[in-house]
Each structure stands twice: as structure tokens, then as C-alpha cells.
Amino acid sequence: MTDRVMIVTGGSRGIGAATARLGARAGYAVVVNYATNEAAAGAVVAEIETAGGRAMAVRADVGSEADIIDLFRAADRFGTLGALINNAGIVDEAASLAEMSGERLERMFRVNITGSFLCAREAVRRMATGRGGNGGAIVNVSSVAAKLGGPGQYLDYAASKGAIDTLTVGLAKEVIDDGIRVFAVRPGIIDTDIHASGGQPDRVAQLGPGLPMKRAGTAEEVAKAILWLASDEASYSTGAILDVSGARSIWP
Ligand code: NAP
Secondary structure, three states: OOOEEEEEOOOOOHHHHHHHHHHHHOOOEEEEEEOOOHHHHHHHHHHHHHOOOOEEEEEOOOOOHHHHHHHHHHHHHHOEEEEEEEOOOOOOOOOOHHHOOHHHHHHHHHHHHHHHHHHHHHHHHHHOHHHOOOOEEEEEEOOOHHHHOOOOOOHHHHHHHHHHHHHHHHHHHHOHHHOEEEEEEEEOOEOOOHHHHOOOOOHHHHHHHHOOOOOOEOHHHHHHHHHHHHOHHHOOOOOOEEEEOOOOOOOO
């Protein structure tokens, strides 16, 4: 039984759930964070345990600093933190900037940016060798939207992911002497529930055939990239941002 813990924020569904499953297979004890869907988080934990791994579901809204602190304290009781996957993120309904409310922008940036910053802070406080930790890895889940900008649809979401890219590069430099490697993955269009939550349940079916690879990606394809970056196999990389977008980011 391992005590090397991986926290996956938003681990109950989509890319996070796939990452939690692969993380357990790689030998981590996985903290499966969720916001509201207790049943989905419980199903991921049950699947991991049935396969012989260790996992625990922890409810925490990454839009709340108090919840984040509780999440990391729960993880401390599970074992020694070795990896944080900053995956939880939200979209909103398609809108142009002229139609966006301040409330919408505040929620988007609080969950996607501040939440990721605070989770990274808690991870650094535990993993930094300069603070008595054992080092580790942080993988932030950005989006190819950070490069494309999301005009007319979700400029707020795209900008929040631009901030994640900057967090990745800056934090990688900040903690390079502390044994912590910091990465981001930039998924393209991936087949998960997130599109329905943004009011576009048919987005994958509609856009998939027109993508460079003629299909959307799967959550597992993103999770594999995340696990590789977090692993010792990527020991000479940090500050790297990997597009997992089926070439969407480089297509004209
Ligand atoms: P998803 O299927 O909608 O799943 C979202 C996950 O995040 C769920 O586990 C959800 O928990 C959790 N979550 C949402 N708000 C939260 C909060 N405030 N606090 C804690 N957990 C929260 O999303 P996904 O498509 O897997 O996306 C995961 C990440 O990939 C996001 O950062 C997203 O921006 C990024 N991404 C996705 C795509 C794509 O096409 N799917 C593309 C680029 C980037 P509950 O189950 O409790 O609701």
C-alpha cells in the first residue's frame, strides 16, 4: 500500500476521473476531489479500490479557500503528497464580452484561476524541500483556448486558462530548487460533460469531424499525458506546457 498521495481536483468526472484511475494504477493513493457529484466521486473511488488501489473522495469547492485548506488537510491524513493535478475547471454559456456580467467573470476567475493558485500554494507548502518536503509535481489543466482566445463564446474561460499557463511557467521557476516540477497540459476538444454544462451538449458531435484529426479527444488521452508529466519519466522537464489537442492549436 502506497502513502504517496495524488490529489486530483475535479476527479469525479471527465479528465479528472480518468487521471484518478491512471494515478491509482501508477501507484498513487488518490484523493478524488469533487464539488457536488458525490455519487460520481464514489464510483471512481470504488473502481480504484476494486482494482486493488487506494482512493478517497473529498468534497471541496475550489472556489473556496476554506474548502481547499480542508481538502489538503484530509489528504495529509491519507499520506505524503507527491502530486497535485489542478484539474477542476468550469465554463459558462457562450457569450460575447459585451454580454458578460461581473458576477460571471468573478466566478470564472475565482474557480479557474484563484482555485488553481490556492491549490498550488497548499501543494508547495507541503512538497517543497526547502520547507522539509520531499518534492513532487504539479500538473495544471489549461486549455488550447488560452491560445485561441474563445472570441464570441468564452473569452473569460480562455483568459482564465492563459493565467494557468503563466502560473505554470512562473511557479516552475520559483520552485525549481525545491524539488517540485510544474507543468500544464492544454487539451483541445475532449469528449466530457463540460460542453453540456456550458449549454452545448452536442459540441463534440458537431465539431469533432471538422477537427484536424477528424475527432475529439478522450479523457484518457489527456490523463496519459498528465501522468507522464507527473512521473519520474519526465524528470528533466519543468515549466513545460503540452498541447493534447489533436493539432487544433497549430492548425491554421
Ligand atoms: P467535466 O467533465 O465538466 O468535469 C468537471 C470536474 O470538475 C467534475 O469532477 C466536477 O465535480 C469538478 N468541479 C467543477 N467545479 C468545481 C469546483 N468549483 N470545485 C471542485 N471541483 C469542481 O470537465 P472536464 O471536461 O473533465 O474538464 C476538466 C478540466 O479540463 C477543466 O479545467 C477544463 O477547463 C479542462 N479542459 C477541458 C476540455 C474539454 O473539451 N473537455 C478542453 C480543454 C480544457 P462534480 O462532479 O462534483 O461536478
